[in-house]
Amino acid sequence: MQSLIRRLRSELFATPADAVISIALFTILAAAAAGFLHWALRQAEWAVVQVNSTLFAVGRYPIEQQWRLWLLTTLLAAATGATWGMLRAHPRRDRSGQLWPRNDRLAVAVLIAASLWVPFALGLTPAIQLRWWLLTALLVAARWLAGRFGAGLPPALKRLLPIVWPVLYLVGMVLIGGGIGLARVAPAEWGGLLLTLLASSFAILLCLPIGVLLALGRRSDLPLLRWGSVLYIEFIRGAPLITLLFLGQNILGFLLPGGLAPDRVWRAAWVLTFFAAAYLAEAVRSGLAAVPRGQLEAARSLGLSSAQALRLVVLPQALRVALPAMVGQFISLLQDTTLLSLIGLLDLLGVARSVMANPAFLGKNAEVYLTLAILFWCCCAALGLGSRALERRLDPHAVPSRV
Amino acid sequence: MAAEPSSHRPSAVGDGTPWWRDRRVVPWIIQAAVGLVVLLAIAFLLGNLVRNLTAAGLLLSWRWLNQPAGFDISESLIPFNAQLPYWRALAAGLVNTIRAVLVGLVGATLLGTLVGMASFSHNGLLKRLARIYVEVVRNIPLLLQLVFWYFVVFLTLPNGAAALQLPGIVLAKSGLYLAGLGEGLRWLGPQLVNGVWQAPIRLTVEFAALLTGLIVYSGAFIAEVVRGGLAAVPKGQWEAASSLGLGWFTTLRHIVLPQSLRVIVPGLNTQYISLAKNSSLAVAVGYTDLYSVAETTLNQTGRAVEVILVLLAAYLSLDLLISLLMNGINHLVQIKER
Numbered sequence: 001m002q003s004l005i006r007r008l009r010s011e012l013f014a015t016p017a018d019a020v021i022s023i024a025l026f027t028i029l030a031a032a033a034a035g036f037l038h039w040a041l042r043q044a045e046w047a048v049v050q051v052n053s054t055l056f057a058v059g060r061y062p063i064e065q066q067w068r069l070w071l072l073t074t075l076l077a078a079a080t081g082a083t084w085g086m087l088r089a090h091p092r093r094d095r096s097g098q099l100w101p102r103n104d105r106l107a108v109a110v111l112i113a114a115s116l117w118v119p120f121a122l123g124l125t126p127a128i129q130l131r132w133w134l135l136t137a138l139l140v141a142a143r144w145l146a147g148r149f150g151a152g153l154p155p156a157l158k159r160l161l162p163i164v165w166p167v168l169y170l171v172g173m174v175l176i177g178g179g180i181g182l183a184r185v186a187p188a189e190w191g192g193l194l195l196t197l198l199a200s201s202f203a204i205l206l207c208l209p210i211g212v213l214l215a216l217g218r219r220s221d222l223p224l225l226r227w228g229s230v231l232y233i234e235f236i237r238g239a240p241l242i243t244l245l246f247l248g249q250n251i252l253g254f255l256l257p258g259g260l261a262p263d264r265v266w267r268a269a270w271v272l273t274f275f276a277a278a279y280l281a282e283a284v285r286s287g288l289a290a291v292p293r294g295q296l297e298a299a300r301s302l303g304l305s306s307a308q309a310l311r312l313v314v315l316p317q318a319l320r321v322a323l324p325a326m327v328g329q330f331i332s333l334l335q336d337t338t339l340l341s342l343i344g345l346l347d348l349l350g351v352a353r354s355v356m357a358n359p360a361f362l363g364k365n366a367e368v369y370l371t372l373a374i375l376f377w378c379c380c381a382a383l384g385l386g387s388r389a390l391e392r393r394l395d396p397h398a399v400p401s402r403v
Numbered sequence: 404m405a406a407e408p409s410s411h412r413p414s415a416v417g418d419g420t421p422w423w424r425d426r427r428v429v430p431w432i433i434q435a436a437v438g439l440v441v442l443l444a445i446a447f448l449l450g451n452l453v454r455n456l457t458a459a460g461l462l463l464s465w466r467w468l469n470q471p472a473g474f475d476i477s478e479s480l481i482p483f484n485a486q487l488p489y490w491r492a493l494a495a496g497l498v499n500t501i502r503a504v505l506v507g508l509v510g511a512t513l514l515g516t517l518v519g520m521a522s523f524s525h526n527g528l529l530k531r532l533a534r535i536y537v538e539v540v541r542n543i544p545l546l547l548q549l550v551f552w553y554f555v556v557f558l559t560l561p562n563g564a565a566a567l568q569l570p571g572i573v574l575a576k577s578g579l580y581l582a583g584l585g586e587g588l589r590w591l592g593p594q595l596v597n598g599v600w601q602a603p604i605r606l607t608v609e610f611a612a613l614l615t616g617l618i619v620y621s622g623a624f625i626a627e628v629v630r631g632g633l634a635a636v637p638k639g640q641w642e643a644a645s646s647l648g649l650g651w652f653t654t655l656r657h658i659v660l661p662q663s664l665r666v667i668v669p670g671l672n673t674q675y676i677s678l679a680k681n682s683s684l685a686v687a688v689g690y691t692d693l694y695s696v697a698e699t700t701l702n703q704t705g706r707a708v709e710v711i712l713v714l715l716a717a718y719l720s721l722d723l724l725i726s727l728l729m730n731g732i733n734h735l736v737q738i739k740e741r
Binding site: 011221223225235240243250251338349 | 430433434437438441448451452455456459525526527528529532538539541542543544545546547548550551554555676680681683684686687694698701707708711714715718719722723
């Protein structure tokens, strides 16, 4: 208590001017919070979000095919839990090796609370609420099992783990889009959070190799490669994304022979990919610049070929340095998917706009936009937190963590 | 030890190195191969473009620029009406874009500098508020923020006497009214005349929403740039100024900020360019900027290639202009050494 008062005094009331600022700010904050709470609990009509929750989640995805998305979500929950557990089961030599560090317990608590509250607040039917509880239980169970028994698995099985995610991505694409015996669901029917996540994950995965190649090209000694990369990167970075999306929708059809041009959704996804690649290249380039030249020379003098030296020595160090900037780009890419709504696609914001065009929900802008803002904020903040955790894990100079 | 001529390089063709491993040949082969592939791809795409455009009767031509536009622009600094040609419409759009970017730059710089400075305040509450502002704004898409400002804030403002009145500013659904120099160079505030607000400066709600969105969003990024710049100034500078008896603000204003400018200015350049590009999102709030005019033009004429070329040229020149300006400023603030 004593220390709290002392802290308050030094932080808020050190000088008379400070005291005035603190009291003024506190009054404004309290009034704003009271006003907001009054609106959110008394005046706001959240029915617009509850009634349209399926639309926000998957758009106009056919209802009789939605079991495929549930299956995919189940697989994702299991894979996430297993990967998370395996990471804890294989502490690097200088880590504390605790099975349930404090941050993990916190994450599980938040996850369970969210799985209990969100489906309830959205007014989902009890059956679907139960599904979300089971999914959360599955994730936590997989996390526990992998953490408990993961270290004892045969090495051959452990080596398979990194392959799980690419395979799961392909399985997911088939489950969502159809094919191999499943009914086709055209991309025009994907929407909402599904389209937002699909477009951003597709662009994130593909822009990575393209961006690394562009960064290497920009640092190459060969003038043609260098100038080609510079031209591409600077051109893309100079143009607003909306003009490039516009270009993709209106000109790609002219550039490719008839029938070869992809569907509108895929065009946008490819434009996002090539757009993000230019920005990613700059992030990777800064990472490459941070690797001392001696590293390459040492690797070469050990007898590694240029390609081996690049792959085994230079790139791992460069990508580690570039990681925060790269994740920053991924976060803005996730945010940039909202621009799909401006070219008539039904991403999260597009769905929101179409819902509000419905006379029944006219004027419910605040409720819908606020929900979307919270959703985006959570996704972006989670990416940022994950990036920081990864940075700590990859840092070769880190002291053993005690959390 | 005498340096021997380095012999680890595979060298002259005469020493038995096959040509496909010769260091002087291989790079050129790689470049020729890449160049050929790129050229072939471009030729393929352009060939398709010409063939498809010819088939559609839209082969590159600029004559349509002189035809009457046939649509009106709700707000324009240069005179415009529907009878004027397309190029005038595009010019009016460009002027609107530049206007939004200029005001946005000034506003975002002011807000960003204030918030960046606040994060070095002694006051814990102020410091945390600055942090929260940055974290909230950066993790929400700009487009979402823009539609929020427009549909939730500005379009729900009351009109007439019920409008939100602050000293020198009136916020109403019919627009934003600011005090300024009126007739006869007299300082004039907003006045209610027959239930309608009048003031020397009136902004439409579309422009106001765009500006608010851009300034709040870019302000958060600029605050981070400013914070980084201030953090780069050694702590000893604060302590030295403090021991000379300078206060917090004086220290910041005269000692720390000038030194941090050489770190801040390059970062500002990036933020200014992204603000210029982000202004193209104006189309979502109904402000007729260059992109919005271009979209209407494309819908009416079908001239996709020409319109895209105009758009890209305009935005690239705008970026270049900002970069040149900022490089000039950067040159000024660098510490001059002997």
